[in-house]
Amino acid sequence: MTAKLQNAQAVPMDIARELANEFSCTAVERDDRGGTPKAERDALRASGLLALSIPSQFGGLNATWSETFEVVREFARVDSSIAHVFGFHHLMLATIRLFATPAQWQPWFELTARKNWFWGNALNPLDTRTVVKGHNGWREFSGKKSFCSGATDSEMLIASAVDDAAGGKLLIAAIPSGRTGITLHGDWNNIGQRQTDSGSATFERVRVEETDLLLDPGPLSTPFACLRPLIAQLHFANIFLGIAEGAFEEARKYTLEEARPWFKSNAAHIGEDPYVLIHYGEFWISLESSRLLVERAGEMLDRAWAKGPALSSEERGQVAVAIATAKVVASRNGLELCSKVFEVTGARSTHASVALDRHWRNLRTQSLHDPLDYKLHELGDWALNGALPIPTFYS
Incomplete structure (x- = not known):
């Protein structure tokens, strides 16, 4: 309860x-x-x-x-x-x-x-296999969509389709998940994030009413509307930080309760081993730096959200830089920590029943959906040339 x-x-x-x-x-x-x-x-x-x-x-x-x-x-x-x-x-x-x-x-x-x-997701703007067919007073979505996180067991879906008649414009709609013609395949079988139901969906002549379409102001149409990808990016940064925090706590408990000093160590207890302490010092620094950047980005997003339609492009851009910075740091620090926890827990911690590897698998799986190299390119353009990130569904 x-x-x-x-x-x-x-x-x-x-x-x-x-x-x-x-x-x-x-x-x-x-x-x-x-x-x-x-x-x-x-x-x-x-x-x-x-x-x-x-x-x-x-x-x-x-x-x-x-x-x-x-x-x-x-x-x-x-x-x-x-x-x-x-x-x-x-x-x-x-x-x-x-x-x-x-x-x-x-x-x-x-x-x-x-x-x-x-609410579930069937938006994925990079997957253009779902297309629009126009009818008198309504539209039809047909095709496939991948990475439909949370779509299974949802009541509503955000879905997108490409309208070739409008020059390849992306149309986005909010539709009931059980609407006739929607099939959720349950085919997600990746190494991490295994219960996100991020598999594929098929749309077979799905009727979409005009009142279902999100057209006013529409996607990425105003600086305020362009906060949507930033919310997504900060969502992931918080997941990465949370995964790392969870891995740290599990490793700490295992180290104190199960691990033993190496036979060459002079420490009587694992908590006194100098190399173990160095690792935990590094873990703490990486978590604290990630936390500060992620929380600062959240505060900036809150202020931008409160401005509503009065938000300027410059203000939106400053939030984008802060969130991209936080996401890069949370990704890098999290992946390193989730890998290195085994160095302070020992060989026995690799037993399948401990499942300490799931933290790295989850973070690695999710982080690949938006390459850090391109985030760094945007941040480099900002740092060197003063160019704010151009709004897209990923920046």
Whole structure:
């Protein structure tokens, strides 16, 4: 039973910590199994946290992005798949808020808060296999889409299709996941993020009404609308940081309780070994530097979000630089930490039952979806030439 069911006044982070504790009990087994974490998704529904980022006037909890990402990190420490789909749910809500009219997003917000809807993703702008066919007063989406995170067991989907009749324009729509013609294949079988349901979907002559389309102001149309990719980027940075924090805590517990000094060490206890202490000092520095950058970026995003349509291109660009910086650091530091924890836990920690490798697998899998080299190219152009990142779905 979640904190919400016990106490209507429960603080969101208290609810999140209780859920994270529950998720941690089965995280290793579920990582091995893959598939849809149905019980855990239903627990999120019951918790009320699916309304976390929705303003209070629409029945939500009115959390800032910093507060929302704090919950994402709490989940990522124990189960980064849950963190991924939970954060993506709020990213989809941001998508309708930024790309659609109030007459569209306000009812969707109210229904999400009241009915505990889960929103899934079938947007993937790099996958152009889904195309649009125009009809009198409605559109038709047909084709395939990959990397559809959280689509399984969702009530609503954000989907995209290419409109060749409009010069290859990308049309984005919010549609019920169970609409006729949508098939979710459940074919995600990667080394990490194994319960994100990030497999493929097929759209077979799916009817899309004009009121489903997110056209006003539309994707990446204004500086405020261009916050959408930045929310996605900071979501990932928080997942990477949360994974690293979780790996650190698991390694620390294992080191203190299970590991032994090397036979050449003069230390009586592993906690006194000088080389082990050096590693933990490095871990701490990497986590602290990532935390400071990620949290600073969150504060800047909150200020930009509060400006709404008054946000300028320059202000948006400054947030983009801060978030790209945080993401690069969280990615690099997280991958290194998740690999090096084995140097302070020893050979026995590689046993499959410990599953310490899942942290690296999860971070490695997710980090490859947006190459750091191109983030560094954008940051280099900013550092040398003063050129702010050009808004795309990834920057």
